[in-house]
Amino acid sequence: xxxxxxxxxxxxxxxxxxxxxxxxxxxxxxxxxxxxxxxxxxxxxxxxxxxxxxxxxxxxxxxxxxxxxxxxxxxxxxxxxxxxxxxxxxxxxxxxxxxxxxxxxxxxxxxxxxxxxxxxxxxxxxxxxxxxxxxxxxxxxxxxxxxxxxx
Numbered sequence: 665x666x667x668x669x670x671x672x673x674x675x676x677x678x679x680x681x682x683x684x685x686x687x688x689x690x691x692x693x694x695x696x697x698x699x700x701x702x703x704x705x706x707x708x709x710x711x712x713x714x715x716x717x718x719x720x721x722x723x724x725x726x727x728x729x730x731x732x733x734x735x736x737x738x739x740x741x742x743x744x745x746x747x748x749x750x751x752x753x754x755x756x757x758x759x760x761x762x763x764x765x766x767x768x769x770x771x772x773x774x775x776x777x778x779x780x781x782x783x784x785x786x787x788x789x790x791x792x793x794x795x796x797x798x799x800x801x802x803x804x805x806x807x808x809x810x811x812x813x814x815x
Contacts (some may be wrong), residue, residue: 688806689713689730691755693723693739693748694767703738706795707802720746724754732759736806741768752786763805765789 690712694700697718704714715730717723720743727734737755739748752764762785769791789801 687711687713688735689715689733690736690738691715691717691723691726691734693717693720693737693743693751695719695740695743703798706798710799712802719744720751723751727755734762736802737762737764739764739766741766741770765801765805767791
């Protein structure tokens with residue numbers, strides 16, 4: 665079972681990039697309920713807009729209902745039905761600028777081996793992670809190219 669440190673990050677230490685006056689919208693796909701709730705709360709508290717899904721089908725529906733106005737996909741590598749890498753590849757066909765953070769308890773080399781369908785905008789975060797590591801990773805990924813904030 666993946667674990668997460670539920671302590672809150674110090675807001676003074678984390679500056680959240682914004683697209684104009686709109687917050688960054690994140691699609692979170694995690695089938696483990698506890699971890700999904702913790703990640704959603706931490707990122708929401710950090711100022712991000714978070715839309716959560718429990719599986720790839722639900723994530724595709726959420727992406728569609730948002731008309732592709734998603735700035736970042738955070739997905740578990742192992743999901744019911746599809747894997748997160750396949751989901752990322754599907755969504756990147758619809759929105760090539762979509763950045764992705766894959767989360768997994770598997771070593772990064774395993775994730776990279778199944779990443780042939782995805783692009784270089786896919787980043788990796790190893791489970792377990794703290795809330796500070798999560799928010800820093802999201803900040804770093806989104807700060808790497810604020811051009812991706814166009815909606």
